Amino acid sequence: MPDATDADGLTVGQVSTRLGVTVRALHHWDEIGLARPSLRTAAGYRLYTAGDLERLHRIVVYREIGLGLDRIRTVLDDSPADVPGALRAQRTQVAERIDRLQQLSAGLDRMIDAHERGLLLTVDQQAAIFGPQWNPDWPAQARQRYGDTTQWLQYAERSASRGPEEWQAIADAIAGLDRALGDAMDAGVTPGSPEANQLVERHREVFASYFPLTRQMQVCLGRRYEADPAFAAHYDGIRAGLATWFRRIVDASARAHGIDPDTATWQ
Structure with a gap:
């Protein structure tokens, strides 16, 4: 040098x-x-x-x-002659990267919308999937009430990746569960029986479409179904007394798993 x-x-x-x-x-x-x-x-x-x-x-x-x-x-x-080829190859990689980033950006937009709106469906889509009794204001009300909870975060993350077909499948699963609950009550299925416990597990599985539901949380939800006028009207509209019957089978299942329904908390 x-x-x-x-x-x-x-x-x-x-x-x-x-x-x-x-x-x-x-x-x-x-x-x-x-x-x-x-x-x-x-x-x-x-x-x-x-x-x-x-x-x-x-x-x-x-x-x-x-x-x-x-x-x-x-x-x-x-050799300088090799430079254009190298740059063309790099341009191809950049174009692929841009496409991936655009997809990521679109995904982030959906995630933001899901956190803020809860349900990424039009009003007409909601009515077609969930039925005429569905209130399109419910997702916004839920966001206002539960928006700062872990469960809303989990719900939004699932909602961001779903379209009308996925929501239709969930609505069908819920409707099928409601029918099964009503039929079981009519058949005299008793709380704590294998048939009742199977329905409790089915409820947890279906509800997991929204967010993971622990047994303690399910107990709290069963009490809300019975005490909340809107929920009670829904279940009692399927069968008179179904909201109370459902709460009882959830409580019985919780006891079988060592949970005291009287002291269960949302956790």
Whole structure:
């Protein structure tokens, strides 16, 4: 490495400022032989010449478009005729990356909407799937009431990935469960029986479409079905007394799993 005076080139710090790269990066490129300063002062400090700076400019450009250091070395040191091919290959990779980012952006938009709205369906879609008794204001009311809970977060994450077909399948599963509950009550199925316990487990599985439901949470939900006028009207509209019967089979199942329904909490 030829000796020079300080006026013959730029120091590492000066190049770092001029190109907007870190001193550490310049030292690394020097160590791996990608861009070495051509001069050294009498005091031993390395200096970059105009030619060195031109190479560094190209490295910065190629790095910003996504080329790795090994690929940059090849582009810089091999035949200039190879450069367009390398850049075309990189352009293809960039286009693929842009497509993935656009998909990610669309997914994030849906996730944001799901957190804020709860249900990513139009009013007409909601009516077609959930029936004429469905109130399209319910998701917004639920967001206002439960929006700061873990369960709303879990519900929103599931909702973001669902379209009308998935929601129709969930609505069908709920309707099927409601019919099974009414039929079981008519048949005289008793709380704590295998048939009743099977229905309790089925309820937890169906409800998991919204968020995971623990047994303690299910007890709390059973009490809400019985005490809340809207829920009670729904279940009692299927069969008179069904809300209370459902609460009783949930309580019996909870006891069988060592849970006291009287002290169960939402956890």
